[in-house]
Structures are given as structure tokens and as C-alpha cells.
Amino acid sequence: MFNNLSDRLDGIARRLRGQGRLTEGNIKETLREVRMALLEADVALPVVKAFIDEVKQRALGEEVMKSLTPGQAFVKIVRDELVRMMGESNDALELNVRPPAVVMVAGLQGSGKTTSLAKLGRWLLQHQKKKVLTVSLDVYRPAAIEQLQRLARDVEIGFFPTQASDDPVRAASAALEYARNHYYDVLLLDTAGRLHVDQAMMDEVRRIHAAAQPVETLFVVDSMTGQDAANTAKAFDEALPLTGIILTKTDGDARGGAALSIRYVTGKPIKFIGVGEKTDALEPFYPDRIASRILGMGDVLTLVEEVERSVDRRQAERMAQKLKKGKNFDLDDLREQMLQINRLGGLAGIMEKLPGLGRMQEQVKGQVDDTLVRRQVAIINSMTLLERRRPEIINGSRKRRIAAGAGAQVQAVNRLLKQHKQMQKMMKQFRKGGMKQLMRQFGGGMPPGGIPPGLGGG
Secondary structure: OOHHHHHHHHHHHHHHHOOOOOOHHHHHHHHHHHHHHHHHOOOOHHHHHHHHHHHHHHHOOHHHHOOOOHHHHHHHHHHHHHHHHHOOOOOOOOOOOOOOEEEEEEEOOOOOHHHHHHHHHHHHHHHHOOOEEEEEOOOOOHHHHHHHHHHHHHHOOEEEOOOOOOOHHHHHHHHHHHHHHOOOOEEEEEOOOOOOOOHHHHHHHHHHHHHHOOOEEEEEEEHHHOHHHHHHHHHHHHHOOOOEEEEEOHHHOOOOHHHHHHHHHHOOOEEEEEOOOOOOOEEEOOHHHHHHHHOOOOOHHHHHHHHHHHOOHHHHHHHHHHHHOOOOOOHHHHHHHHHHHHHOOHHHHHHHHOOOOOOHHHHOOOOOOHHHHHHHHHHHHOOOHHHHHOHHHOOHHHHHHHHHHHOOOHHHHHHHHHHHHHHHHHHHHHHHHHHHHHHHHOOOOOOOOOOOOOOOOO
16 A cells, blocks of 8 residues: 555655755645645545645744754654544554443445454454454345355354344344343444445444444445545445444555545544455554655564564574574475565565665565465475475476476476575574674675575565
8 A cells, every 4th residue: 555655755755855955945846746646646635735735834834944854854744744644543442341342334335344344353352352243234145144154253253143034223133132141242243235325224324323332333445446435434424423444455555545535534533454355464553654654664563563463483483493503494494484474464565664675665576576485385385394304305306296296387496496595505604693794794784686585586
């Protein structure tokens, strides 16, 4: 998300940082560029106007004009305004009520509502240790009920069954009674969606809301609809007392207009964003972190949280001990490193969150191919245990068998073995001279040719 906007603002910021002083003329010229960047990102026009007016007022004041580093001061103002526009801080779910806390989810058909509900259930289970029950009130689509049942089973949360013949309001009341009697902490209500906002849909969700009395009413909206997402959210907010928004499919949205517009237009906070198709791909929305990411400043806090959540600590400790004792870095170790990277959202996802590396994504995009990483894992999986431990025994006939088992070419097996050999050398250097020597060899930055060998497409 925000790739296009980030590129435009990054170029503007770099030009400004190189100037010793800013004048009223070049600030106005810069603001015109910022305005175009926001409009191209499909940010709603009233939001763009308010943003530019606020930045202009602050930029033409003493804060920038008398700053020793005017370019940096201007970038800070842009960042602060992005944060303010998106809501200052993360708005957490208000679940401190007598259980079960009811969370109702509404939205248009195709917005990712049912999947988001399951993701939210998993997030509540894993991060807040809540006992969660879900119920589908979309009685018009039996497939929706089956989908939620399957997702609930996958993420290991409770499911209250409903049928096409059920009345949605009565079903909501029955699920609430069941949740009370079985000591659930949270009840998640999945309501029916429509292809567009209509009166019948609004009347139904209002009646469900009156019966269930949810503490949170979340509107799920597809970020790729841009500023239309904000307009749809506003229509729902006029019919329902929304408490927040879940913005879905942000991984496929290069513009980010919905995220930048929706809070300003509706006055409602974005509470979560969907960042992928998997059931763990839901993140709390932190405006300050997103603003830093847009301006190429990285998002280390989110990366640290992802590492703590995704990385197997015992496996990492075993690897450290193995290297410390001088044992070889074998193909099983390489495979584990690749799997850990995929759990963190792939190399591109990691680079996006590291300060200063966001700009390098384009330069090394040919190397940072997570599809190729998955293929390399498949090649290693096609090997015997002995071959993974002792890759030097892999001769021509073994390579052909491994390639056939992985559905790959022999050349791909050769590339993988070559990359593994390079990684082995790096690990030996790490043992001998530590990280300082390794970084000194790379000039304090990336290895020659880009990303470390064995981690890119090769």
C-alpha cells in the first residue's frame, strides 16, 4: 500500500533535504507536487484541500523558515499531518464489558467481510487470549454460512450454526444466549452484505444492532475502491452507530487513498487493516507507523512485533548454538531461514519496514522474488535428509531426481547449491570475525550485488 505516494513524497523530501533554506516560492511549488501526489493516490478532494492548507500554514511559519534543517522540518510537518489525518493513534477495541462482548461486522458484498471476521477472531484468540464465538447472519447465502464455519474451524474459534430459513434477528439473539451460557468472552456477528447500499439491508442491520446491542460495530471496506470506500462508510455511518473500520486488501492497493480519506470523511477510526489473504494477515492500524512508512522512514516497531510473533525462538537459538560450535550451515538451515522470512511477509515486506531500505525495493526487485524463494524451499524439500546435511554428495543424477521432484530445472538446483555455498562462507566469516567484520566487508551496508546470497531469486 502507498507505493506510488511513497515514491512521489520520497522524491520531494530528498530534494528539500538538499536545500539550505526554503522560500515561500519553493514551498508553494513543493505543496503543488504534494497535492498532485495525494490526488493520484485517490485521496478525496476535501481531504487533500484540508491537508495542503494545514501544511502550508505551518510550513510558511517560523517552524520551517528559521529551522537549521528546513527540508527535514518540512518533512516532519507532512508526517505530522498524515498522522493527524489518519487518526493520531491506534483505537483499540473496547471489550471491557460484561461477557460476552458483542462485535458486529457490516459491509458490502465482496469487501472481505467474512474473512475479516475470522481474522479478527484469530487475532483476539492469539493476542488477547479471548474465547471467541462466531455466527453468520447472512442467511441469504448458504455459502457464506459454510465459509464462516470452515474459517472458524481453521482459526480454532467457536461457530454457532445458522440456516437459510432462520430469521437474522432471532439468530443473533440465540447466538448471544448461547455465548452467555457457554462463557464466551466475545461474540462476532457476520451480517449479510449487498452489492450496493439499499434500504432493506440497512433496516436489517439496524434491527440486528438493536437486538444484540454490540459494543463495537465495525464497517469492513475494500481499500482498492479508493475514495468511494470513504463515501460508502459514510452512508453506513448514517444508518448505524459505527465505532470503527476494517480496511481490507491493502496489500493489493498501491495508492492508499482510502486509508488517508476515511477517517477525515467519516470521523471513525480505522481499527484494523487486512494485509493479505491468510488468516493471520490482520494488523492493528497505527497512523504514526503508516505515516513513517509512506515517507520511507520504515516501521521497525511493527517488524519487531512480527518477529516476536512469527519467529521460532527455539529454532533461532539452536541455529546460534550450532554456528557457535563451528558446525556447518546445511541446506536444512537455509530452508528454515527462508521459511522464517516468508512468515515475516517475505523480503519485500521486511525491506519496506526498515528505515532507508524502502527506496531500495525498486533497485533489487529482480532479486527480491518471494515466489523464487518458495521454489527453492520446494527444491530442498525434494532432497533426502543425507543430501540436505551433505550437499557435496549431490551429483548429476541426484540433481536430475531433485529437479524432477520439485518440478524445477536442473539449473535451478545448481543455483541453489551455489547460493548455499556462498551462505556457508558468510557464516564461517561470522564465526571468525563476528558481525563487525562481515559488515566491514560489505561497506557497512548491503552485500555486493544487493541482498545476501541465498535469500533472493539468484
